[in-house]
Amino acid sequence: MQISREELISILAQFNPWWRAEPIADLPAWHRAAYREVFQWLTEPPAPRAILLSGARQVGKTTLLLQAIDGLLRQGVPPSNILYATFDHPVLKLAGIDAVMQAWREREPQADGPEYLLLDEAQFIRNWGTWVKHQVDFQKKRRIVFTGSAMPLIQADQESGVGRWHTISLTTLSFYEYLQIKKLSLPALPRVGSLRNLFDWAPPDFYRVTEVAQPYVSHFHEYLLRGGFPQTAQVESITQAQRLLREDIIDKVLKRDMTALFGVRRILDLEHTFLYLCMHDGGILDIADLCNNLGVKRPTAQSFIELLQATHLIYRLPPFGYGKDVLRARFKIYLSDAAIAPAVMLKGKSMLEDPAALGVATETAVLKHLYARYYSQSVRFSYWRGKRDHEVDLIAEVGGQTIPFEVKYRSQHTGLRELKGLLELCQQKSIDRGYVVTKSLDDFGVISQRPGTADAAIDTGSAQIMRIPAPLLCYWMGESEQGEAA
Numbered sequence: 001m002q003i004s005r006e007e008l009i010s011i012l013a014q015f016n017p018w019w020r021a022e023p024i025a026d027l028p029a030w031h032r033a034a035y036r037e038v039f040q041w042l043t044e045p046p047a048p049r050a051i052l053l054s055g056a057r058q059v060g061k062t063t064l065l066l067q068a069i070d071g072l073l074r075q076g077v078p079p080s081n082i083l084y085a086t087f088d089h090p091v092l093k094l095a096g097i098d099a100v101m102q103a104w105r106e107r108e109p110q111a112d113g114p115e116y117l118l119l120d121e122a123q124f125i126r127n128w129g130t131w132v133k134h135q136v137d138f139q140k141k142r143r144i145v146f147t148g149s150a151m152p153l154i155q156a157d158q159e160s161g162v163g164r165w166h167t168i169s170l171t172t173l174s175f176y177e178y179l180q181i182k183k184l185s186l187p188a189l190p191r192v193g194s195l196r197n198l199f200d201w202a203p204p205d206f207y208r209v210t211e212v213a214q215p216y217v218s219h220f221h222e223y224l225l226r227g228g229f230p231q232t233a234q235v236e237s238i239t240q241a242q243r244l245l246r247e248d249i250i251d252k253v254l255k256r257d258m259t260a261l262f263g264v265r266r267i268l269d270l271e272h273t274f275l276y277l278c279m280h281d282g283g284i285l286d287i288a289d290l291c292n293n294l295g296v297k298r299p300t301a302q303s304f305i306e307l308l309q310a311t312h313l314i315y316r317l318p319p320f321g322y323g324k325d326v327l328r329a330r331f332k333i334y335l336s337d338a339a340i341a342p343a344v345m346l347k348g349k350s351m352l353e354d355p356a357a358l359g360v361a362t363e364t365a366v367l368k369h370l371y372a373r374y375y376s377q378s379v380r381f382s383y384w385r386g387k388r389d390h391e392v393d394l395i396a397e398v399g400g401q402t403i404p405f406e407v408k409y410r411s412q413h414t415g416l417r418e419l420k421g422l423l424e425l426c427q428q429k430s431i432d433r434g435y436v437v438t439k440s441l442d443d444f445g446v447i448s449q450r451p452g453t454a455d456a457a458i459d460t461g462s463a464q465i466m467r468i469p470a471p472l473l474c475y476w477m478g479e480s481e482q483g484e485a486a
Contacts, residue, residue, distance in 0.1 A: 003095040008103040011091055018079040019108055024066050030180055033478070034170050035064055037376075039071055041166060042116065042143055049163070050132050050144040055170035056312035056336060057257075058229050058249045061147040062086070064170070065118045068145065078111035086120035093124045097131055115142045122146035123261060136164045149253070150261050150311045171372040172228030172337045174478025175220060175365070175471065181233055184219065187212045192476045195435065198466055199446060210441045213472060217441065220471035221352055224361045227339030228368070242343035250274075250344065253311050262307055269296050273304040277314060277333050278341040282360045282393075284383075285333045305333075312336055315367060320384040320395050320425075332383050338365040355410060362409040362470045366437050367394055369477040370405070374398050386428075390421030404434040407470075413443045414467055426463035436467045443467050 013019060034053070041051045053061050069082055083104045087093050092100055097119075117135075122128050128146070135142055146165075173181065189212060190205075192198065225238050229249060232241035254271055258264040272294045277285075291301050308314045317332040335341055338361040342351045351357045371381065377398050384392040384404070394405040406422045408414045414436050416423065422434050438444065447465045 003091060003099065005103055005106065007091065008095055008099060009107045011089065012083075012085065012100065012103055012107065015084050015086065016079075016082070018069070018073055018082060021079070024070055027066055027070055028063065028181075031067060032060060032064060032170070032177060033174075033372075034168055035067060037168055038064060038145060039068055041168075042068055042072065042145065043075070045143065047166070048136060048140065050136055050146060050165040052165045052167045053145060053147045053170055054167055054312070055147075055149070056172070056249070057149045057253055058231055059170050059172055059312075060230050061149075061170055062120055063230070065120060065145060065147065069116075069118060072116060077116065078113065080108035080111050081113055082116045082118070084118045084120070087124040088121040097125050097128075113141075115139075117142055117144045117146075119144065119146040121149065123148045123150055133164045150257055169372075169375045171368055173230060173233060174228065174369055174372060175223050175474035176476075176478030178223050178226075178228060178233050179216075179219060179475075181230060186215050186219070189213060189216075189472070189475060191479065193480055195466070195468070195473075195476070196433070198468065199433065199464055201445075203445070206445045209472070210444060213441055213469070216471045216475065220474065221358075224338045224358070224365060225342060225349065225351065227337045227343070229337070232339070238349060242339065242346075242348065245339060245343040250313070250340065253313060257311055258307060262310075264307065266300070269294065269300065270304050270307075272296075273301060274308060274313070275344065277305075277308070278335065278344045280333065281335050281341045282363045283332065284330050286330070313340070315371065315381075317367075317381050317383050317394070320382040320392075334364050334367050337368065338362070359407065359409040362437065362439075363393055363407040365474055366405060366407055366470065369474045370394065370396055373477045373480075384421065384425050386421060386424050388424075390424050392421045392425050392434075395425075402429055402431055404431060405437060406434070407437040409437065409439045409470060411439060413440065414438055414447070416447055416465070419447075419465065422465065423463065430462075432462055433464045433466065435473075436465060437470050437473055438467050439470065441469050441472075444469055444472070 017024060038051060038053065053064065055061055065084060069084060072082060073079065085092055085100050119125070125131060132144065132146065135144055179186065190209065222238065226232050226241040227245050229245060231248070232245050235241045235244060254274060255267055258267065258270060264270055273290065273296070276290055276294060287298060287301055291298055305314070305316070309316055313336055315334040315336060317334065319329040341361070342348070342357070347357070351361065367381070371379070374396060379396055379398040382395045382397070384395055392404045393407050396403045396405070404422055404425055406419060408418060419436060422436070425431065426434055444467055447467060
């Protein structure tokens with residue numbers, strides 16, 4: 001089917017109002033943390049590479065591109081040297097990238113200076129990896145940002161990308177970003193440049209934060225229900241937010257992207273697999289149980305899980321360690337946002353009354369915040385299980401350090417008796433500090449071995465254990481996504 005040049009130019013003109021000296025409509029003034037890195041790579045690229053902005057559907061990639069364009073225009077870049085195109089649009093997808101480029105230059109002659117190409121949902125560009133490679137290698141004056149909801153794990157084009165693009169991963173909103181986008185007026189919390197700094201606090205410091213942070217707790221629980229997608233964060237009701245999450249995000253990925261990008265035909269089996277993972281969020285995956293329950297073969301189930309990871313709906317955590325033991329061991333599965341499971345399971349606000357479900361949602365949120373904070377530092381996440389079935393929920397290996405996190409989101413205060421796995425791991429691996437993510441705001445501070453208590457007889461070795469309430473950890477991790485945090 002032939003697309004006329006006039007029709008193509010007309011569509012591009014609608015997507016690029018700056019060609020007509022018109023402002024970009026409805027553009028938020030507030031920027032996500034990733035904006036700074038994207039804009040730096042556009043204006044002062046550290047290396048001659050394109051930028052891949054990777055993340056799930058509706059996570060804010062398009063808004064970030066348009067904000068970057070607004071920043072370029074404010075710096076005096078000629079409007080004719082900026083092209084935005086989304087290949088989610090059926091006409092642009094059908095026309096192809098070369099026709100789009102020709103229509104752009106027919107409509108807008110090139111001015112002096114670099115050209116800026118901002119391409120949305122570029123996985124729909126035919127042979128996108130080869131095209132980007134060619135642009136980076138031979139078009140030195142072009143600076144390219146392209147987004148993808150399902151690209152990082154598409155193996156066919158990975159070799160083309162080596163040294164050709166820099167990946168910036170965009171997760172759902174952090175708790176800090178969620179509060180910012182909702183424009184909530186809350187008491188100011190002290191800045192914490194590094195969680196390690198908490199070990200230097202005096203007892204009065206913890207008490208003061210406990211008093212100030214009380215209003216944050218209810219917003220944190222609502223955040224777990226609404227999710228970190230900008231659209232769901234801003235709608236009026238939680239019920240509507242969960243419906244949007246279920247229909248506009250999850251269903252489009254499962255029923256549209258999986259068919260269009262990966263040729264999946266057994267959509268019902270894929271949906272059942274995803275539902276199974278929602279019911280076992282944060283658990284160790286028993287692939288045999290999944291296959292028996294759903295009536296699918298192991299290779300099919302494994303393929304579905306890889307595709308769900310490729311479309312940014314789940315994380316997979318291997319067990320701590322390396323070598324053959326890890327290869328044979330089972331993975332833990334986490335959803336990419338804490339609100340996905342309650343939305344899919346139609347739980348609504350009832351999740352807040354279910355301590356087990358609330359604990360799982362908190363653990364999922366903690367992993368997402370740690371990932372968002374550390375992905376650029378080549379972090380490796382895992383979980384640990386000892387010989388006596390003692391466990392540690394999350395372990396971050398980053399910058400030559402091993403940092404364990406245990407989630408104890410419950411009403412009771414946390415003592416050393418409940419942390420046998422964390423203490424065992426710290427002693428085995430000579431780890432000097434660990435973190436326990438707690439529920440109560442006053443369950444905050446270094447765990448001390450108080451005389452006359454059961455904790456006094458427990459050997460902690462050289463490790464210090466910091467209890468930190470989940471709303472505070474997620475807030476601080478989101479606030480300080482630059483520099484060392486843990």
